[in-house]
Amino acid sequence: xxxxxxxxxxxxxxxxxxxxxxxxxxxxxxxxxxxxxxxxxxxxxxxxxxxxxxxxxxxxxxxxxxxxxxxxxxxxxxxxxxxxxxxxxxxxxxxxxxxxxxxxxxxxxxxxxxxxxxxxxxxxxxxxxxxxxxxxxxxxxxxxxxxxxxxxxxxxxxxxxxxxxxxxxxxxxxxxxxxxxxxxxxxxxxxxxxxxxxxxxxxxxxxxxxxxxxxxxxxxxxxxxxxxxxxxxxxxxxxxxxxxxxxxxxxxxxxxxxxxxxxxxxxxxxxxxxxxxxxxxxxxxxxxxxxxxxxxxxxxxxxxxxxxxxxxxxxxxxxx
Amino acid sequence: xxxxxxxxxxxxxxxxxxxxxxxxxxxxxxxxxxxxxxxxxxxxxxxxxxxxxxxxxxxxxxxxxxxxxxxxxxxxxxxxxxxxxxxxxxxxxxxxxxxxxxxxxxxxxxxxxxxxxxxxxxxxxxxxxxxxxxxxxxxxxxxxxxxxxxxxxxxxxxxxxxxxxxxxxxxxxxxxxxxxxxxxxxxxxxxxxxxxxxxxxxxxxxxxxxxxxxxxxxxxxxxxxxxxxxxxxxxxxxxxxxxxxxxxxxxxxxxxxxxxxxxxxxxxxxxxxxxxxxxxxxxxxxxxxxxxxxxxxxxxxxxxxxxxxxxxxx
Numbered sequence: 001x002x003x004x005x006x007x008x009x010x011x012x013x014x015x016x017x018x019x020x021x022x023x024x025x026x027x028x029x030x031x032x033x034x035x036x037x038x039x040x041x042x043x044x045x046x047x048x049x050x051x052x053x054x055x056x057x058x059x060x061x062x063x064x065x066x067x068x069x070x071x072x073x074x075x076x077x078x079x080x081x082x083x084x085x086x087x088x089x090x091x092x093x094x095x096x097x098x099x100x101x102x103x104x105x106x107x108x109x110x111x112x113x114x115x116x117x118x119x120x121x122x123x124x125x126x127x128x129x130x131x132x133x134x135x136x137x138x139x140x141x142x143x144x145x146x147x148x149x150x151x152x153x154x155x156x157x158x159x160x161x162x163x164x165x166x167x168x169x170x171x172x173x174x175x176x177x178x179x180x181x182x183x184x185x186x187x188x189x190x191x192x193x194x195x196x197x198x199x200x201x202x203x204x205x206x207x208x209x210x211x212x213x214x215x216x217x218x219x220x221x222x223x224x225x226x227x228x229x230x231x232x233x234x235x236x237x238x239x240x241x242x243x244x245x246x247x248x249x250x251x252x253x254x255x256x257x258x259x260x261x262x263x264x265x266x267x268x269x270x271x272x273x274x275x276x277x278x279x280x281x282x283x284x285x286x287x288x289x290x291x292x293x294x295x296x297x298x299x300x301x302x303x304x305x306x307x308x309x310x311x312x313x314x315x316x317x318x319x320x
Numbered sequence: 321x322x323x324x325x326x327x328x329x330x331x332x333x334x335x336x337x338x339x340x341x342x343x344x345x346x347x348x349x350x351x352x353x354x355x356x357x358x359x360x361x362x363x364x365x366x367x368x369x370x371x372x373x374x375x376x377x378x379x380x381x382x383x384x385x386x387x388x389x390x391x392x393x394x395x396x397x398x399x400x401x402x403x404x405x406x407x408x409x410x411x412x413x414x415x416x417x418x419x420x421x422x423x424x425x426x427x428x429x430x431x432x433x434x435x436x437x438x439x440x441x442x443x444x445x446x447x448x449x450x451x452x453x454x455x456x457x458x459x460x461x462x463x464x465x466x467x468x469x470x471x472x473x474x475x476x477x478x479x480x481x482x483x484x485x486x487x488x489x490x491x492x493x494x495x496x497x498x499x500x501x502x503x504x505x506x507x508x509x510x511x512x513x514x515x516x517x518x519x520x521x522x523x524x525x526x527x528x529x530x531x532x533x534x535x536x537x538x539x540x541x542x543x544x545x546x547x548x549x550x551x552x553x554x555x556x557x558x559x560x561x562x563x564x565x566x567x568x569x570x571x572x573x574x575x576x577x578x579x580x581x582x583x584x585x586x587x588x589x590x591x592x593x594x595x596x597x598x599x600x601x602x603x604x605x606x607x608x609x610x611x612x613x614x615x616x617x618x619x620x621x622x623x624x625x626x627x628x629x630x631x632x633x634x
Contacts, residue, residue: 302434
C-alpha cells in the first residue's frame with residue numbers, strides 16, 4: 001500500500017477517482033461504459049499530442065504551437081483529399097507536414113538557440129496564418145468515405161484511432177524508459193550542463209524531440225480531421241496547447257524538466273476529459289470549461305512547486 | 321576601413337538600427353500605398369497604438385527583470401468586461417473605470433503573489449491566467465458585447481486635441497514618466513539587477529519578492545488601463561477584446577532591443593519597436609493584407625529580432 005502511494009502517478013489517480021465519484025453522484029448519466037468510451041473517443045487527438053508534449057516538457061521546454069500545427073496538418077490533408085489524392089497517401093503527406101513544422105520549431109530552438117517559449121509563440125501565429133492561407137478561410141468538408149476510416153473505422157474489433165493511440169503510447173512508454181534516446185531526454189531535462197559534459201549532444205536530442213512532437217501532432221491531426229469531418233483552419237485546435245500542457249503538469253510532469261512520465265500524462269488527459277465531460281453532462285455553462293482549464297493549470301503548477309520545494313528542503317540546508 | 325567602422329557603430333548602436341528599420345518601413349509603405357503618408361492616417365495610427373503601447377511599458381520592465389507576462393490580453397478583457405458589467409448595474413461610469421482598474425490590479429497581484437512569493441514559473445502561471453481569465457470573461461458577460469456608455473467617457477479614446485488624439489498624449493506622458501523612472505530611480509536599478517543576477521540582488525539585502533510583485537501588479541494595472549482606453553475607443557466592451565495582443569506587445573518589446581533573458585533593454589527602444597509594429601500593421605492593412613497574414617509577418621519578425629539578439633549579445 002505504501003509503495004502504491006509513493007508511486008509517481010499516485011496523486012493524479014486519487015484526483016481522478018475523486019472527480020469521477022463527484023460527477024457520478026451529481027449526474028446520473030455520467031458513470032457508465034458508454035460515457036467512458038465517449039470520453040476516450042473525444043480525447044484521442046489529445047492523448048497523442050500529449051505524448052509529444054510530455055517529451056518536450058521533460059526537456060524543460062514548452063510547445064505552444066501544437067494547436068496551430070494541428071490546424072496546418074488537418075487543412076492540408078483536407079486540401080490533398082479535395083484534389084483527389086488517395087486517403088492513405090494524403091494522410092502520410094499530412095503527417096509529413098507535421099514533421100516539417102516540428103523541424104522548423106526544432107531548428108530555431110536547438111540550433112539557433114532561441115528560447116522555446118518565444119519560438120513556439122511565434123510559430124503558433126505563423127502556422128495558424130499559413131493554415132488559414134491555404135484553406136482560403138473556408139471550411140474543409142466533404143472528405144471521401146475512405147478517409148473516414150482513420151477516425152471512425154474499426155480494426156480487430158477495436159476502434160482504429162484508439163488502437164493507434166494505444167500502440168503509440170506503448171512505444172513511447174517503452175522508448176522513454178529503456179531506450180538510449182529516452183534516457184537522454186531525462187538526463188538533459190534533469191541537468192542540462194551535466195548531460196552536455198557527459199557527452200550527450202543536447203542540440204541534436206532537442207531537435208529530435210521537437211520533430212517527434214511534430215510527427216505525433218501530425219498523426220493526431222489526421223485522426224482529428226477524419227473524426228470531426230470538417231475543419232476550420234482559424235479555430236481548429238485553438239486551445240489544444242494549453243489543455244495538453246495542463247494535462248502534462250497535472251500528470252506529475254515538472255515544468256523545470258526531468259520529471260514526469262507518459263503514463264502520468266495519459267491520466268492527466270483522462271482527468272481533463274472527465275472534467276470537461278462532467279461539466280457538460282452536469283449542464284454547467286460551457287463557458288466554464290475554459291475557466292476550469294486555466295484554473296487547473298495554476299493548480300498543477302502550484303502542486304508542482306510544492307513538490308519541488310519539499311524535495312529540495314533537505315538539500316537547501318547544505319547550499320545556504 | 322571606413323566600411324568596417326560604420327558596421328561597428330551600427331552593431332553597437334541598436335537604437336540606430338531600429339530607427340533605420342522604422343524609416344525603411346515608412347518609406348516603403350509611402351511608396352506602396354497612396355493613403356499611407358498623411359497626417360490623418362498617422363494620427364489614426366497613434367490613436368490605435370495606445371493599448372499596445374500602454375501594456376508594453378510594464379512588459380519591458382518585466383522582461384528586463386527576466387520574466388514574462390502572457391496574460392495581459394486576458395487581463396485587459398477581464399477588466400473591460402468588469403467595467404461594462406458594473407456600468408450595467410447603473411453605477412457612475414468613473415466608478416466603473418475604477419472597478420476595472422482594481423480588477424486588473426487584483427489579477428496582476430494574483431500573478432505576482434504566485435510568481436514572486438512562491439517562485440513559480442512566470443510563463444506557466446501567466447498562461448494559466450490567460451486561459452482562466454478568458455474563460456471567466458465569457459462566464460461573466462455570456463459572450464455578448466456591452467455598449468451604451470455615456471458621451472463623457474468616449475472622450476478618453478475618441479477625442480482629438482487639435483489634430484492629436486487625446487489617448488496618444490496620455491501614452492506619450494506615460495512613456496516619458498516611465499522612461500524617467502527607468503533612468504533615475506533606485507527601483508529601476510533593482511529591476512536591471514534582478515534580470516542580470518537575482519542571487520546577488522538578494523544577497524545585497526533587496527527584497528526580490530517585492531520588486532517582482534510590484535512589477536506584476538503594474539502589468540495588471542496597465543493592462544486594465546489599456547482595457548479602459550480600448551472600451552472608450554471602440555465604444556463597447558467585448559469578451560474577445562485583447563485577444564493575441566501579447567504577440568504585438570512582446571514583439572514590440574523584443575524588437576526594441578530588450579534582451580529575452582533579461583538585464584538589458586530600454587523604454588526608448590520599446591517605443592521605437594512599438595512604432596515599427598503599428599506602422600507595419602497599418603501599412604499592411606492599407607494594402608489589404610489579412611490580419612492572419614499580419615500575424616505570420618509579426619511572428620517572423622519576432623523570431624528575427626530574438627535571433628539577432630543572440631549574435632549581438634553574450
